[in-house]
Amino acid sequence: MMEKRSFKWANLYLVFVFLLLYAPIAYLIYYSFNAGGTMNSFTGFTWEHYQAVFEDTRLIRIALDTLKLALSSALAATIIGTFGAIGIYYVKKRRTRNTLLSFNNILLVSPDVIIGASLLILFTMVGFQLGFTSVFLAHIAFSIPIVVLMVLPRLQEMNDSMVTAARDLGANSFQVLSRIILPSITPGILAGYFMAFTYSLDDFAVTFFVTGGGFSTLSVEIYSRARQGVSLEINALSTILFLFALGLVVGYYFIQQGLEKNKRKRTAVKDPTNHEKAVSPR
């Protein structure tokens, strides 16, 4: 009885957090239908800003490029960062490990302007043509540390005796990696991917400095429109992208649920980590 009531309060809290996080989004979406030109007083309903988006091929192209960049650079950063984290984890000396971690976090603490300017110097020094590739490399570069930061704790939680046991049973290092290490750190890897993706979408300063050849991202476009005023066209575009992402997330979830159900039917409990964890006393 007691528990039920406290659960309701708990839900209320979550509802509050949801409202907080979605309030500005709702605001943006609401004003994307405003016939008046600004995000101020709502004067009437219109689809005109959506029409403007569909007529603006340059903007659509930038949106597509932004997504492409975020998806792919986050993937690359996740792969490199995950193996980086595993590598750091297996460094024996604690001091070396800490040094590596400090170096890892330098890009997290450096303001974007510094990263952008340094990378610009770096790229032009080696005579690199600025464009998609340079932006892609830069995004990978500043996303790696957050991936490491997300994956490392999962490794520390992992039960080392599992690895030892697997080796004793004759598993080679690839098997150890794919059967034991990776499955037990999957949540960290996914979290890392999401964070890297978010970083890439959000970044303005670094992209600005290293882009060229007509390649642009939404952030750069929005910031450079600030002097003339960000038009509601951008709101409309953001609404479309947001709804698209929402659809993707919900769709992905239910598909995955469906798959999982099927899998569970076929193989009952086969997760070695769980089993091990349950019996090991710690």
Added chain:
Amino acid sequence: MTKKPKVFLFVPYLLWLALFVIIPLFLILYQSFFDIHGQFTFGNIVEYFTSGTYLSMTLSSFFYAFLITLVTLVISYPAAYLLTRLKRKQLWMLLLILPTWINVLLKAYAFIGIFSQSGSVNDFLAFIGVGRQQILFTDASFLLVATYIEIPFMLLPIYNAIEEIHPSYVSASRDLGASQWETFRRVIFPLSLSGVRSGVQAVFIPSLSLFMLTRLIAGNRVITLGTAIEQHFLVTQNWGMGSTIGVVLIIIMVLIMLLTGERKKGAAK
């Protein structure tokens, strides 16, 4: 430990470290020793530590980063904990992250609209009879918006850490007669600390150099080191001084890492 699994997989990371961290780091360090005329000098460092402006900026950066981290943690921890008890938790988690994918500048503009004199919050305050208040350009609104931006970066690691705690621990604790609160305090909380740690690092460190929001929402009432660096790199083109502040930030970061870094392995387990 026995053999490391496939050393070559570690190589891209080390390559990244060398190319995108070490080389730029040396560039910055090198630059911090030059003045605007391109002459070698220690003047930048001396100026940093003797000028009241920079020192007070450092202090306020620290102070606000601390507050932002604290508020973010206080809001995120319960949310993450409650989320793990929901039925469709993964879906809800994803939905909580979704708002981060909308451009920050746009969201800041939305907040300006919400908090302005004629905005929704003030409409509400006027309606309940409190009267309109100045909300923008206050510490409170700055903290709220900064926290808003950072919440997902705290939420996700904590959620993952709690999620990983095996249910058998919790049920064992309950079987042994521990109350819900005790279970939380003795089992769940200590086991989720690794998540808290990476969340704090992911929020505190970037908060030190926050700059855009300080202008947009706080109207430059809050000035952080990030603002100064941006000014030096772009407006005054005094890259030497900008780099010096960057170096100081990096040193601060290393200190924080040492403070919040991993304890001796095994101690936490």
Added chain:
Amino acid sequence: MKKLTLMAVAVLALSGVLHLASVQLDRAGGATDGNTFYFYNWGDYIDPELLEKFEEETGYRVVYETFDSNEAMYTKVQQGGTAYDLVIPSEYMIDRMIQEDMLMELDHSRIEGMDNLVKDFLDQPFDPGNRYSIPYFWGTLGIVYNETLIDGESLDSWDDLWSPALKESVMLIDGAREVMGLSLQSLGYSLNSTNDQALQEAADKLDGLVPSVKAIVADEIKTYMIQEEASVAVTFSGEAADMMWENEKLHYVLPEEGSNLWFDNMVIPKTAQNPDAAYAFINFMLEPENAAQNADYIGYSTPNEAAMELLPEETISDEQFYPSEETMDRLEVYENLGPEYLGIYNDLFLEFKIQRN
């Protein structure tokens, strides 16, 4: 492991699809080096229809890239890595780029329509004889106020900003030159002063402004004024025009003591790959019809006299945006002060900002 691989493949596939879609949309696709025109400009600072018209008329393909500040643009052009054919910086930046030998000298025999421009806007100190730049838009710095919020307080000089009646109600633009400049001008000094004593006096006077200041912001100032968050703002005429378009209670005044006169001019960087296209574009923008269409779209003041005749009467007759000769005489253009004084201006401004804590 399987799950992760599957996801990675899905992400790659999705990126591939996006890539194909983006290539489909690429207007510059199939363009060769000879006919591509790289145009570097502020975001949304030209009527997109004009770009299309330019492409149709000349056959060039426009690749339009954007920047958000002069300084950021400078860093990009200086470091190289991409070649822009035409850039639109502000006057003090043009001065600096000329000094650093970053701009191509213009061949005036290839430019048609210089006669269309207002004579006063040519031959400015930052570019004598317009050897490197052609005016695109121009404007001033001034005071915007909301008539319903200032209780009949009269505002026509910089000095009025110090009025105790304006406590906590002024928004300043976040720029060292602008804020220091208005203080200098209110004291009767030039806004290009490099006299240490004058600068110190101006900084001391700014201390007295602290109680009046509500916030120091940048481009957001527009949003804030439209939403009536503050009653008075110091901002550029172009931004003011935008605000007044959205909120009729706002008015713009040019202060008595004088003000800043700014220009955004077209220049060709030395690194340009296709100067022919740049000349074609300069000529295109000098045509009165195009200049008028652009001014109508952006809302800034055009330097093109012939274009002014094509604009609505009420636009041109507005003294605040197209001031009289006499007022124009009191306007000063920013000079490039060199890094040392720029640093001093910034330090003094930073101290002013810090004081507000």
